[in-house]
Amino acid sequence: MMRFKGTDAFMTKSNWFDSQTILDGIRRWVEIETPTDTPEQVNRLISVVAEQYRDLPVTLERVAGVDGCGDHLAARSTWGQDRPGILVLSHLDTVHPMGFIERLPFKVEGDSAFGPGIYDMKGGAYIAHHAFRALCAAGDRSPLGITHLFTSDEEIGSPTSRKLIEAEGRRAKYVLVTEPARDGGKIVTGRKGVGRFEVFIKGVPAHAGTRPQDGRSAIRELANVILALEAMNDLARGVTVNVGVARGGTRPNVTPEEAYAEVDLRVPSFADAEEFVGKILGLTSKTDGVTVKVTGGLNRPPYEKSNAGASLYEHAKSLATEIGFELVDTHTGGGSDGNFTAAHTATLDGLGVDGKGAHTHYEQIYVSSLEPRARLLHRLYQTLR
Known part of the structure; x- marks a missing residue:
């Protein structure tokens, strides 16, 4: 020593x-x-x-x-x-x-x-x-x-x-x-600048076998959100969006009421940061009766x-x-x-x-x-x- x-x-x-x-x-x-x-x-x-x-x-x-x-x-x-x-x-x-x-x-x-x-x-x-x-x-x-x-x-x-x-x-x-x-x-x-986000999805629970029509699946909506996020990737511009954590539901026979995801964003410029932070925070639900809430923002500027x-x-x-x-x-x-x-x-x-x-x-x-x-x-x- x-x-x-x-x-x-x-x-x-x-x-x-x-x-x-x-x-x-x-x-x-x-x-x-x-x-x-x-x-x-x-x-x-x-x-x-x-x-x-x-x-x-x-x-x-x-x-x-x-x-x-x-x-x-x-x-x-x-x-x-x-x-x-x-x-x-x-x-x-x-x-x-x-x-x-x-x-x-x-x-x-x-x-x-x-x-x-x-x-x-x-x-x-x-x-x-x-x-x-x-x-x-x-x-x-x-x-x-x-x-x-x-x-x-x-x-x-x-x-x-x-x-x-x-x-x-x-x-x-x-x-x-x-x-x-x-x-x-x-x-x-x-x-690159680094953005971090959390996605909170709220659906409607139901018995998946006897009353599926009553339910609104938070996990199904999470799938829509993930597809939207993945579509934002633009390697030519140096923009990457990664859904690194995803979870939801309680049991296989219950329409999932809640789902959650954590997202990482990397952007090379301030202009890209403004554009893609806005897109991610602006995500909305495509399903009636399901809400999507996104929080977060730029953690480190470019x-x-x-x-x-x-x-x-x-x-x-x-x-x-x-x-x-x-x-x-x-x-x-x-x-x-x-x-x-x-x-x-x-x-x-x-x-x-x-x-x-x-x-x-x-x-x-x-x-x-x-x-x-x-x-x-x-x-x-x-x-x-």
């Missing part, structure tokens, strides 16, 4: 980015399991992270968790906070349930290091912290102030951290998101590649070339906390480590990506103005 306090005097600038040193730090974070719905575990890791900032020139703000979620932590450099600076966004919660580490213990096999949440996104969260520590160890002060925000609820849509993220994002000049790299190390410069975001990417690409690797950008359908900031602040996502298997039983990072990705974050701190 890596010990941070008192190590600066023994670390030269050259070995700050030693892969094994970074991996040791990541391991400590990974071995504290942090399911979103287990706030005491998330808070345990938040406390470890806060302690690792104690000897650095930062002020710490810990925001108490609410609604069953853990705390959030903001580490702010003691310099540059009087003007817009750099906001680093990381989440410490994972999708894996408690005890999953017994199924997926931390281990290293060749170039891969395994563990729950190691790729999404403890590896990325840690290298951003490590890069800041390297900056401070060299006695440097970045041109802009740096705020690293660690949140506890990203994996469930950031319900308790969204306002905090948006407020910090509007104060910043740049936002760097440490979600994992994509497809062999690609950076993310665009994400993250479109703005001119400022493109300029930030080009800067990062040039830094990567100096370090010795090619940085390619991509657009992805998955949402992140970067969706909340991209509309008003230059945002660069996917700055975490490379690997594969997010949310799976084989989740892993590539050890060879640790040094170059940590160096890239370090150089972004040093050069953004």
